[in-house]
Amino acid sequence: AGSPSLTQSRHSLHLGDCAAALARYGRERQRDLGLAAEQLRLARRHLGRITGHVGAEDVLDIIFRDFCIGK
Numbered sequence: 001a002g003s004p005s006l007t008q009s010r011h012s013l014h015l016g017d018c019a020a021a022l023a024r025y026g027r028e029r030q031r032d033l034g035l036a037a038e039q040l041r042l043a044r045r046h047l048g049r050i051t052g053h054v055g056a057e058d059v060l061d062i063i064f065r066d067f068c069i070g071k
Helices: 009-028 033-053 056-066
Strands: none
Touching: 009 033, 009 056
16 A cells, blocks of 8 residues: 555664664574574564565464463
8 A cells, every 4th residue: 555654663663673683684694594594584574564564473473462272
């Protein structure tokens, strides 16, 4: 529904978190590819929260947070 506005504080926070994850990716890339990949995943997740993209992981987080499963 159009371009997101970064004037919202939530968008600014997620963009900052995305940039931080990308910076950590740059540091981890040479040391541990698994940790580097996790930073890319986090960066993508933060961008998804700005653009409205909801992945399966987000849905599972909500289910486990809001419902009692296994009780």
